[in-house]
Amino acid sequence: MCSRTNPRHSPRTGRPRSTEADAAILEATREALVELGWSKLTMGDVAGRAGVAKTTLYRRWANKNELVVDAVAVLFDELELPDLGSLQADIEHVVLQFAALLERPETKTALMAVVAESTRDEPLRERIRASIVDRQKRLVLAGRKRAQQRGELPADRDPVAVDAIDDLIFDVVAGAVVHRALVSAEPVDEPWVARLSALLVGGLGAVAAHG
Amino acid sequence: MCSRTNPRHSPRTGRPRSTEADAAILEATREALVELGWSKLTMGDVAGRAGVAKTTLYRRWANKNELVVDAVAVLFDELELPDLGSLQADIEHVVLQFAALLERPETKTALMAVVAESTRDEPLRERIRASIVDRQKRLVLAGRKRAQQRGELPADRDPVAVDAIDDLIFDVVAGAVVHRALVSAEPVDEPWVARLSALLVGGLGAVAAHG
Amino acid sequence: MCSRTNPRHSPRTGRPRSTEADAAILEATREALVELGWSKLTMGDVAGRAGVAKTTLYRRWANKNELVVDAVAVLFDELELPDLGSLQADIEHVVLQFAALLERPETKTALMAVVAESTRDEPLRERIRASIVDRQKRLVLAGRKRAQQRGELPADRDPVAVDAIDDLIFDVVAGAVVHRALVSAEPVDEPWVARLSALLVGGLGAVAAHG
Amino acid sequence: MCSRTNPRHSPRTGRPRSTEADAAILEATREALVELGWSKLTMGDVAGRAGVAKTTLYRRWANKNELVVDAVAVLFDELELPDLGSLQADIEHVVLQFAALLERPETKTALMAVVAESTRDEPLRERIRASIVDRQKRLVLAGRKRAQQRGELPADRDPVAVDAIDDLIFDVVAGAVVHRALVSAEPVDEPWVARLSALLVGGLGAVAAHG
DNA sequence: GGCTAAGCGAGACGGTACGTCGAGTCTTGGT
DNA sequence: ACCAAGACTCGACGTACCGTCTCGCTTAGCC
Numbered sequence: 064m065c066s067r068t069n070p071r072h073s074p075r076t077g078r079p080r081s082t083e084a085d086a087a088i089l090e091a092t093r094e095a096l097v098e099l100g101w102s103k104l105t106m107g108d109v110a111g112r113a114g115v116a117k118t119t120l121y122r123r124w125a126n127k128n129e130l131v132v133d134a135v136a137v138l139f140d141e142l143e144l145p146d147l148g149s150l151q152a153d154i155e156h157v158v159l160q161f162a163a164l165l166e167r168p169e170t171k172t173a174l175m176a177v178v179a180e181s182t183r184d185e186p187l188r189e190r191i192r193a194s195i196v197d198r199q200k201r202l203v204l205a206g207r208k209r210a211q212q213r214g215e216l217p218a219d220r221d222p223v224a225v226d227a228i229d230d231l232i233f234d235v236v237a238g239a240v241v242h243r244a245l246v247s248a249e250p251v252d253e254p255w256v257a258r259l260s261a262l263l264v265g266g267l268g269a270v271a272a273h274g
Numbered sequence: 275m276c277s278r279t280n281p282r283h284s285p286r287t288g289r290p291r292s293t294e295a296d297a298a299i300l301e302a303t304r305e306a307l308v309e310l311g312w313s314k315l316t317m318g319d320v321a322g323r324a325g326v327a328k329t330t331l332y333r334r335w336a337n338k339n340e341l342v343v344d345a346v347a348v349l350f351d352e353l354e355l356p357d358l359g360s361l362q363a364d365i366e367h368v369v370l371q372f373a374a375l376l377e378r379p380e381t382k383t384a385l386m387a388v389v390a391e392s393t394r395d396e397p398l399r400e401r402i403r404a405s406i407v408d409r410q411k412r413l414v415l416a417g418r419k420r421a422q423q424r425g426e427l428p429a430d431r432d433p434v435a436v437d438a439i440d441d442l443i444f445d446v447v448a449g450a451v452v453h454r455a456l457v458s459a460e461p462v463d464e465p466w467v468a469r470l471s472a473l474l475v476g477g478l479g480a481v482a483a484h485g
Numbered sequence: 486m487c488s489r490t491n492p493r494h495s496p497r498t499g500r501p502r503s504t505e506a507d508a509a510i511l512e513a514t515r516e517a518l519v520e521l522g523w524s525k526l527t528m529g530d531v532a533g534r535a536g537v538a539k540t541t542l543y544r545r546w547a548n549k550n551e552l553v554v555d556a557v558a559v560l561f562d563e564l565e566l567p568d569l570g571s572l573q574a575d576i577e578h579v580v581l582q583f584a585a586l587l588e589r590p591e592t593k594t595a596l597m598a599v600v601a602e603s604t605r606d607e608p609l610r611e612r613i614r615a616s617i618v619d620r621q622k623r624l625v626l627a628g629r630k631r632a633q634q635r636g637e638l639p640a641d642r643d644p645v646a647v648d649a650i651d652d653l654i655f656d657v658v659a660g661a662v663v664h665r666a667l668v669s670a671e672p673v674d675e676p677w678v679a680r681l682s683a684l685l686v687g688g689l690g691a692v693a694a695h696g
Numbered sequence: 697m698c699s700r701t702n703p704r705h706s707p708r709t710g711r712p713r714s715t716e717a718d719a720a721i722l723e724a725t726r727e728a729l730v731e732l733g734w735s736k737l738t739m740g741d742v743a744g745r746a747g748v749a750k751t752t753l754y755r756r757w758a759n760k761n762e763l764v765v766d767a768v769a770v771l772f773d774e775l776e777l778p779d780l781g782s783l784q785a786d787i788e789h790v791v792l793q794f795a796a797l798l799e800r801p802e803t804k805t806a807l808m809a810v811v812a813e814s815t816r817d818e819p820l821r822e823r824i825r826a827s828i829v830d831r832q833k834r835l836v837l838a839g840r841k842r843a844q845q846r847g848e849l850p851a852d853r854d855p856v857a858v859d860a861i862d863d864l865i866f867d868v869v870a871g872a873v874v875h876r877a878l879v880s881a882e883p884v885d886e887p888w889v890a891r892l893s894a895l896l897v898g899g900l901g902a903v904a905a906h907g
Numbered sequence: 908g909g910c911t912a913a914g915c916g917a918g919a920c921g922g923t924a925c926g927t928c929g930a931g932t933c934t935t936g937g938t
Numbered sequence: 939a940c941c942a943a944g945a946c947t948c949g950a951c952g953t954a955c956c957g958t959c960t961c962g963c964t965t966a967g968c969c
Contacts, residue, residue: 069918077918078960084920100394105950116921121952172393178457179386183311188459196457231469234454235446242449246389246407247441248399258442262477269476270469288939289938295941316929327942332931491913499913500965506915522816527955538916543957590815597812600879604805605733610881618879652880653872653891660875661868668811668829669867670821680864684899691898692891702944710944711934717946738924749947754926 067123080123087113088120092134096169101131101176128180128187135173136194138164144202150210150267154260155253157202158240162251165244175245203233215264217271228270232263291333298324299331303345307380312342312387339391339398346384347405349375355413361421361478365471366464368413369451373462376455386456414444426475428482439481443474489545502544509535510542514556518591523553523598550602550609557595558616560586566624572632572689576682577675579624580662584673587666597667625655637686639693650692654685700756713756720746721753725767729802734764734809761813761820768806769827771797777835783843783900787893788886790835791873795884798877808878836866848897850904861903865896 069080091112095104106127110117124130142160147153164170181188207229210216219225239259243251302323306315317338321328335341353371358364375381385406392399418440421427430436450470454462491502513534517526528549532539546552564582569575586592596617603610629651632638641647661681665673702713724745728737739760743750757763775793780786797803814821840862843849852858872892876884 073917075962076916077962078920080919102391102394106952107950110921114921116923117952118922118954119920122919126952172390175386175390175393179383179390180313182382182386182456183313191457192459227465227469230458230460231450231466231473234458235450235470235473237457238449238451238453239442239446240449242452243445245393246402246448247445248392248403249441254438255442258438258481259446261481262442262446262474264477265480266473266475266477269479270472289941291940317931318929321942325942327944328931329933329943330941333940338930498967499911500915500967502914524813524816528957529955532916536916538918539957540917540959541915544914548957593815594812597808597815601805601808601812602735603881604808604878605735613879614881649887649891652882653888653895656876656880657868657872657892657895659879660871660873661864662871663875664871665867667815668824668870669863670825671863676860677864680860680903681868683903684864684868685895686899687902688895688897688899691901692894706943708936709942710936711946713945739926740924749949750926751928751948752946755945759926 067125067129081119084113084115084119085123088115088123088130089134089137091115092130093138093169096131096134096173097167100168100172102172104131106130128177128184129190131173132177132187132190132194135170135177136198138167138170139195139199142199142202144205144209146209150206150213150215151260151264153206153209154236154263155256157206158236158251158256158259159253161237161240162244162256165240165251171245174241199237200229200233203229203236207232216267228267232267235263292330295324295326295330296334299326299334299341300345300348302326303341304349304380307342307345307384308378311379311383313383315342317341339388339395340401342384343388343398343401343405346381346388347409349378349381350406350410353410353413355416355420357420361417361424361426362471362475364417364420365447365474366467368417369447369462369467369470370464372448372451373455373467376452376462382456385452410448411440411444414440414447418443427478439478443478446474489547489551503541506535506537506541507545510537510545510552511556511559513537514552515560515591518553518556518595522590522594526553528552550599550606551612553595554599554609554612554616557592557599558620560589560592561617561621564621564624566627566631568631572628572635572637573682573686575628575631576658576685577678579628580658580673580678580681581675583659583662584666584678587663587673593667596663621659622651622655625651625658629654638689650689654689657685700758700762714752717746717748717752718756721748721756721763722767722770724748725763726771726802729764729767729806730800733801733805735805737764739763761810761817762823764806765810765820765823765827768803768810769831771800771803772828772832775832775835777838777842779842783839783846783848784893784897786839786842787869787896788889790839791869791884791889791892792886794870794873795877795889798874798884804878807874832870833862833866836862836869840865849900861900865900868896 088109091109092104094112095109099108104127106120107117109130110120113120120130124133142157142164144153144157147156165174177187177191181191207216207225211218236259240251243249243255249255299320302320303315305323306320310319315338317328317331320341321331331341335344353368353375355364355368358367376385388398388402392402418427418436422429447470451462454460454466460466510531513531514526516534517531521530526549528539528542531552532542542552546555564579564586566575566579569578587596599609599613603613629638629647633640658681662673665671665677671677721742724742725737727745728742732741737760739753740750742763743753746753753763757766775790775797777786777790780789798807810820810824814824840849840858844851869892873884876882876888882888
């Protein structure tokens, strides 16, 4: 999950890798992201902060991007979807959580950078998808299920179509928040979130009606 | 428009800058983006491709990021909004255009990278906003006006609220397409675009109704 | 004789060191010297060739230089001084033997390197002197004794002066051969050796006459 | 003579190399040799002492060995052969000069090291020969000529044989001094030098008589 | 015949230097 | 003032070795 697997080698032999080093490196990486941002973060600096040799980093991660993905990924697991009684309230709550996450300097600087790198680095894209993106689709799924139980959305007819709608909602919500926060550089505040969720709830009703 | 203005010097004195160099550099930058991607593009390489000295680049642009923004910005002016008879058709058309633009390797690799850099570089953010982002808001504005003329959307009541909705739509559309294309790395094809525009049109109706 | 003695431990307790490892390491060291030369020889590589862990090397030798000295020292014990009937013939024979030894790639690359290191490493200098240099002075001593028995050289008068001459001859012969072979990089062939021994025999006569 | 020649490039274009940097680097190299010795001298340290970037070193010298040869070579040009009235006195004087040179820490540590490296590096051997070795043969030549003028040695008969004797003397003198100073690590003092030159003068007489 | 003290293979560890590369600046001579 | 060329400083890169340090396991001699 978090480090380069030891190539062609029995796990029973030799000195085992230090798990303290693992943790210290990831923590140091987040710290460096906060202070320096992605483009000024260096492997040597991270090693220094972690109290670890540079070789120890390279033994675990092939390069800066993979390290940063792992350091940041864990933050995304904080997102939760408590039942607030209505689809619109649920959406607003998770969008605000996501916006708060994107406001943190370590994610703000890192997320776009690694996605940019991933356009030319297939393994990195896979790592991002596995560590970050796919893990959050659970939120969309859970939100839809709950809305269906409440009767806010009709029950599934065609499971393929449902999947497609889930993916659409995921890209729309995540994309809109990222774009608002990082490209437009405007605040993701309650009024905006209210408008966004109104748009979504309204749109979902229309799409579900004749979908 | 596209290059660093000559600091503290009268524009009338000495040898004028070569306009051929300007064009050659931007073209060379796009070429290098296609072949190498953003992170492996180097100023020396661009200078070499353009048949120009590195000095000449730095006389015009302060650094690599600003050069890349200018090289890519012009591509976004290709987007157009022909009248296709309905709001949904207009949206689908412009989204497909935008998706095609993001498929081009020079924009795919560059756009996210410079946005990532801009999270720590205020002048760069301003340049991106001025050169790329704000320029495309015209499309949202034009689309809405046309829909209002057709009667698909109600006429403006509160101009402030209208602006807010325009901005929301812009972030949702641009964000969703970028996220689908670069993060989810799934095709922005006609079925997906149809679903997106259905969602938007439905949602806009709902929002406008009680907005 | 050849390896670091076990510090602060009774030699009777615990598992004894493998003598096969000793031999394999020295042999591997010579092999690596032949293939890689002194400066590209690495401890890890030697350990690998010997089928032994790096720890096992460092348990026996403090560092690369001491290992190399021991690996090479044994080769110098091959030198012999058979009685060929005259001082000049004896000298020529031993010089040719020495030259052949210096032609071997493992000695050629190692000898000068460890001597160079020894200019800044007193323990190493001692080890070289004990393992290599002093051991070969026996040849000079034996040659002189034999020449005196034959009447080619006068009998000893002052033992201190005799020692001084022995040392001089040693430095002249060894130095000249090394310089010819490694610095001038010219062949130590029979004509050259004949000239050298003629010079020495003539010179010794003169020095002994009024010494 | 002292730096890597600029490959495939007109000398008329671009910023010229700094000659101050050249001098500062060589001086810094000698200083570092004195303080650290050859094996602990690093390119980065030399660059720092010279107030120069590491790249500036690598632009001029391919590696540490070539740099050290150039830094040390100039010291050997100090050797001179004043006329002291007799062959023996001339020899003693130049040998003492040479010994003093070898006592200097920068030559002591560097000379053997680069010769050791040169056994596996043909270009380095050539550089040493051209910069250091061949330049000093002039001393042997001059000494012999002067001795012939004085009548201490017979005039040339066979020029080839004369060359061979010159080379022999060079290897014997240089080799003996180096061996005494660095291998035997004993002082090259006046008594020893007197014995050496007596040996040589006596031997030369004998060799020249029937050579 | 179990105990104990070392040896052993494996490989991770903290360091240090390597030689290269790119960014952005400066210095030539020439337009 | 511009320009091409290329040297300059700075700093990070990713690699390679050094010599040390755990691991789990083996191999003797002694009780």
